Amino acid sequence: MMLNNIEENSIASKEIIIDENIKNKEIELDKNCITGDNDYFYNSLKKAIQKAKKVDIIVAFLMESGVRLLEEDLKLIGEKDIPIRILTGNYLNITQPSALYLVKDILGDKVDLRFYSDKSRSFHPKAYIFEYENGGDIFIGSSNISRSALTRGIEWNYRIRKAGHEEDFNYYKQVFEDLFLNKSIVVDEAELKRYSKTWVKPKLIRQDDKDKQEEENTENKVIQMYKPRGAQIEALYELKKSRGEGADKGLVVAATGIGKTYLAAFDSKDFKRVLFVAHREEILTQAEKSFKNVRENIKTGFFGSGKKDKDCECLFATVQTLGKEEYLNEEYFPRNYFEYIVVDEFHHAAAGNYQNIINYFKPKFLLGLTATPERLDNKDVFAICDYNLVYEVGLKGAINKEWLVPFRYYGIYDDTDYNNIEYKNGKYNEKQLEEALMISKRANLILNNYRKFCSKRALVFCSTKQHAEYMAKYFCEDGVEACAVYSGDLGSYAQDREEAVNKLVKNEIKVIFSVDMFNEGLDIPSIDMVMFLRPTQSPTIFLQQLGRGLRKHKDKKYLNVLDFIGNYKKANLVPFFLTGDPKIIKKRGTIGIMPKEENYPEDCTIDFQWQLIDIFKRQEQASQKIQDLILQDYYRVKETVKHRPLRLEMFTYIDDDLYDNIRRKSKLNIFKNYFKFLKENNELREEEKALFGTFGEDFINMIEKTSMAKTYKMPILFAFYNNGNMKLKINDDDVYKSFKEFYEKGSNGMDMLKTKNTANYKQWGKKEYVKLAKDNPIKFLAKTHGDFFYIEGEEFCLNERLGEFKDNDAFLENFRDAVEMRVREYYRNREEGINKK
Template structure:
């Protein structure tokens, strides 16, 4: 038997004695939540010796003194779980020391009695039996905690509105992410249910299937519909509403007046009576059985049925009888902003005037690149007078789900059918098909991909596009138009992304352009001198050895340095990028011990639920998230106003992606604070060079570091490096060359371990043409630097008709 407590480094301990130690809980229920654990692996309190018990309670007193001095709590819960039936999940004795604060729950009476749901607060009785709606008691406030606990959700709602699905989406997908089964029954009574809402329910089912793979266990989602005209007898109405939730140790149902609409779930006056299984099992069972009867009578929701329903709803304009709720209007899609309009015009010129069939668009994270693609699909449809067949290709399923949400919002009037080829879904039919590269590149699915079968294909995050899996798809696809989307076209491995699109970049707006036009917030970058000696960390193929890196940077000393900067440069919502799962939990424990409400999110089994953690960060229930390789791209978090680079990101591409997580505009957000470490390795030269090159004119890194000339940054942006960090980077720069181009070439080559391209230097603001007349062309210069391979040299030195006329 093993114990995660014994795997924790001693640096994570907050107190210890000869027989026990204390460390912060990885999933704290309050700031300072601490576990006291015996050094010997014993399962429960009753298996410990009297000496161990005494040592444990000695540390309980020690922990309390420390917490009193640091956090000043108003009370404590001290608790022990002994056995699975009592809720013990780690079979190594541990005593919970939980600081309590006035106002941390609505009504704390009952304390430890809450280990039996519903029996804790004998003074207050139970959860409110009636939800009455309105601003003071919105129904969703009652539903949210039930969604968070449930493993089985059954909803019966006569009407479904798109606005109501917006309210429920995060709760439903969080439950699915935990493995819950979610079923929903609605009806076609009076055609009040919106066809677009039914299409969105199909998207939920398809998106959930796309997210379900061999290595990802998710719950199931299914929606069904009751056809009123098909009901037997004289029944011609269908108006029930019930919400039922079951999970470990609880069951609760609501029956009342709330359908799925924003008003009914939020400010509307709707009454819903709660029935708890343990209090009234007969009533609860009656609700459950009634749902199952309607579930068996309802028909599965399909794209064909939704399309037929949409036609009927348009033809039949039946006035609603008194007392029925009016259909909530569908919010129109937002108009494109200036950069999107310019990009749309550039794409139109590429097709209409230049006859191009491929184009690359570069938009910084936060400028709405997926929405731009959907707008261009709409423009294509208007120009050709018909709906195109569209393929959306991405390397991660989460990106596909987000893209589907964007397309559904924009193409709602087209009632487009969506298909999914990702995760457990294998569809290649549909007006818009969302496919993962991993799935579609398999031979059995690639064989089903007929060349020319799509009018318009979109490759999201196309900087991954030179991989063999992408190439196998693109070589077969042959669409009418191929659009590549990326925020960072330059790959760390130097592969030619633009070449996939005939070297045609139709439009480009980098971070600097977004900030200059107030579509992104400015950043304030603070570079801290990293004391880590990276010379001792193996660096191969442009990557640090993961184990050696973790050992080198996962230290309390480094976290203490971060904490000082954390306090000096505050933020309300923070992402902390870590190098490993252990590193993330260490940082999480460290910050939680200092009162930060934080969770660790990663691919391991001990991760906090991803959707819930993101929702809690957005809602302000968490102050920060520690992440490992999850939020580099494709996640929309406008409220994040601080990012901490606790790991040395080897690639400037990934560095910009991480930076972009916090650049989105949000109400009350003036800027993004960036805390970074700058150490004795060439990767740090590249990331600082990347920052000072974001302005409209390139800045010379050597002049900036030497204080000769300030960096020409986008408006409102600052780059502030510790003096020691500046001196360190200057010492790592190679000797000056004969020209700016030569110096930039050598700096980049030495920083990355490979030669940069002429196009890359040009995009950074340098002019490779200035190498003439000293060199006959770009490759003559590269040869003079000793950076051509023997076969390349042989081609270059071919007799008179050689390719020496190739110029930069």
């Protein structure tokens, strides 16, 4: 099927080609001079590694291709516990982050990996130092760690034997020792992440590109294997580390193009039974191919409207079918049936059937995958993964690393007056918007701007079906082959999505006018233009639509983007959306109406017509008071959840920017006294009005405000809550039960593993948990909140005045809600590194 072929070619991990000649070439025993070409340096290294008792390497740079070539040899070093030190350079960003991640993944703590730190000197050494049981060798010459340098490249290297040249050998060792110990930066976890995040692919030196070309052009016999590359290597390393820290859920946020499905296939290899969930069957079909490429002999199955497979190692299921209650039960699928679950397009995870699946199954690990987290649009799916963002590479990083093509963005002034269109609950009235956008003057503006560029394949995003039909008709009547694509009954100018894509790829049409059908999922890599014909207030949708055209394709150097902008709500956010950076979007109020040039991806052009700058200025100056924004957002959340939101719901769905603002201003933070906020806005229910001003409300407010450097207080409060059967006194058994249940959840246990005194908590019994509780939360709650808590003998007690609320449903609901909100708040603050100490 054409769509599947497009997806396969654009998203699959590249095949790693292993040259049989490298493996089988006879290793010369006594050769000192190595010249490259057919005289591979790799063979000399391999022989030396087999004898080595200690290895030191100093090279100007490491490339992923070179580390991959040495992978089995490095594993041998690790298995034999041979000390290995590597000193490399980070000048000009030639060393690839993925190469460093791969070294660390293969060798773990057994390698001492460092960057040369003296920026005032050039760093071009290439030497490999091996010490044996008797004697040693130093290979010195021109070879860095890249596939080309170790194999076919014309690289000259010379071996200096320790025997007979001991003075020279020791001198090089001495200099290495000085450089390694005194002029280096340790590449630890923090440095690894920092380097990866800031790394931009060099413009002048593309050694790894040469390596890939050599692999593709080689005429030697090859074995094809699927191996992780680039961002996949980095993400796999972080996922492995996160699970080692106790996480049972994790989210990977990565721009289009890194191969997230292959990433999931690689990461799942150590798990026996896997579930892959998506919302379209085409995605599942392609995902199955990817998994089979990585896990060749696995038995797969599908669970959707047609097939209901079950007895397989990897099950690919539509969320619409599997999310039904009739399949989520112990008889059909036990809760622990799957060891590993992948949820594709995870930004949908807050929706009903996704939640049914996520809440029902209890896998060893759940992986969420998305290119654009809905976090930016107030539906905080980060909370579903307990704020465990394992790996992230956004639009800017992906373009800077050349995983995506750069874009040339043109913001074009559109004089449509949005002030005359009804705006309610964050949305424009669809019918009125449609009428305003479907006029010949605007269509002509769009067509004329389209004609300025020599686009062969354009994807255009419209507001409604009628709008897409109207635009397709307008273009066709003016001689530009076009069609509309949308769901439901098709009009005169509409075509089935697959048929339209095939025609676009074959150049039978030039433009597709779409309504939400291409926001996510399958892509057309050859697209060279996208046009936005609708007001886009959501960064998620904006980045999804932009990403449809950024995938790399032969002879495609950049993507043209035409965005037709009027005075619609939040139009002034577009310049910040283009950075693809949520942190820049948050800071927009402090950095003016436009981000700085360096905030945009490399080689990208951003051009707004002057009329738009005026609109951006007016909108920034007309910002509402924060109290008005809070109330407006409250009603938006209320409309979203279809009832008066509890604290946990409001915290989960609140506008991200707004939350960051009120968090810094405690007097405005509604989560520090939610009852007060509800009362001031006449939102308290009748049964809650009776609670207001009572000792019970004071207790709930204490939960909202109590400081939390750790989560220890929460299982104590859950013990008193006792699943709704509230207790005024709890004993050691109650404490043990609540703590054990709380910290058996991997996300809660992550902090326990990171602290020396609690790192072995998984082996704890009652004695250790009770000691932790008495030394920490019980002691401090009694001390700082003595009006509510006290210690009596071997029991920890609540003030008896709270006894009158034991059977009060409104009190119990708010008790539980306040505790759950504080746990989620802790996760969020932990992810952002701002928990109070």
